Amino acid sequence: MTTPAVAIALASLLAAARVHAADGGSETLIDRREIIVPAKGAEVVRIDNLLGRVTVRGVARPGEIHIFAEKRASTPEALGRLRVHYTAFENGEVVVDTRVELGGRERSLPLAGSGVDLVVDVPPGLAVEAKTFGGDVSASGLRAGARLETTGGRIGVSDVRGGVITRQLRGGQRVAAVEGDVDLDGVEGDMDLRNLGGGRVDARVVDGTIRAEDLRSGMVRLVTTTGQILLVGMIRPGAHYDLRSYAGDVRVIPTAETAFVLRARSAKPLQTEMPLRASRREGDWLRAEYVGRRAQPRTRTALLELSSVLGQVNIEIQPRMAPPAELR
């Protein structure tokens, strides 16, 4: 493995720019650098940046990680105390972290007025773990999954193969085009899920709405405490959907004919124009079946469990239901 000294030399050759940017009357000093980390044999990259944003992009540059770091501060002294480090270990782990020098020590801390934003281009086959504090964190173009964690930043994921795990206090999440298991957790902020095709989707948020469209997973579990849930798309034959809100409404808009068993409970009566049959009560729950007018007889039945303790459950008919793509 190439030594960091070589990489540092490359970095200084590629770019080292310090610019002054006007920022509402006060000047912000900016220092931009590109660092190339030799990553031949690397398997995972861990990025820990409590000082700002992290953007990870899968880029086909075999054996190299490119780090674009932008430091910003209001004074040269503060700018000089912001550091970006990387360590390439022989076990295939590459660690990128940012620190601020405080009292003779370099510490991983969030700052309000100063910071470091990182754009990291990695070979697509690397697994990625990234963590921020107040900055947004996003990942795209990856082929070995990602774990993203932030306290107050937004989370964005697109075009990823492999498992995706997120953890967030607030800020909202957009997750799209993932082929792999998805496990999302948030406290405050809306979740927007689209085009997910792994075996399982599990999304939980305390105070936020979950909007999901085109989920093709066999197990879909969406849970919010105070927000609403909206699921739009084909009900996959044989899949299990568990959608629960405590205080908000739960709406499902199927876009294709799939037979399903429904279990629903809500404070207000179930709203649907779909022709349900064999309806009966099981405690607080309503159980019913939907056969579908054009559903193929040999397709497996899906299970929809929909619950809203204080709100309403609503199953709407898409104006023109098309037959499932694989049955055409």
Next chain:
Amino acid sequence: MKPGATCKTYTTERLSAFVDGDLPPAEAGAVRAHASGCADCTAALADLRALVTNVRALDVPEPPPTLWPAIEGALHRRERFAWLKISLWRPVGIGALAGAVAVVLVTVALPAGRARWNREPAAPPVQIAATPVSDPLLHEAEAEFAQAAAAYERSIEKLRGLLVREEARWSPQERTRMAERLGRLDDVIARSRELARRTPGDSAGNEQLFAAYQQKIAFLAAAVHRGGESGEWDKPGGHRP
């Protein structure tokens, strides 16, 4: 350093300090450069980092119906490891922490040792790092942590408000049990907040505080959902009709 390692360039204490970020920048750079070409030191650093990861992973709660037992277990563990983290980590280093963890694990595995741990819930004295409290960047960092803590508190208050509605449907025993468990979580949060307050500039203290908040939020959210669905939130499978 791993048994059998032959590189003597850096002691375990220096490598621990490197992982902790305690080395001066110049020495940290030298360690980084050396480690990239030294299998022994790479392995030692990987072990030290893995130890940190493993200790943090102990805080992850399990979902219902085992949520509370998991949280309770995590609380016990956190009380132990918080002590290790704060009082041993910084001054002595992760290498020493690794040894200490091993000792603790052996001790905890023994019934007598476990009993002793259970009888000593109070946290050992915390060594306060020398920190430039007047540094404006430190104030910025503390303000950021405070904002996040306030956001956690707001979410907790919102969940507590929802829980009031459900509690009315519970038996007195269930309400008592809930109050006890929330009291335990509040106690851990108070301890963590105090640790964070006494170690300004140390993100580990705040990480522990946020982990405690997350566990309380997970517990409250589970209680709200399960209480809302059956009125018997504490019975495994009770949310199913």
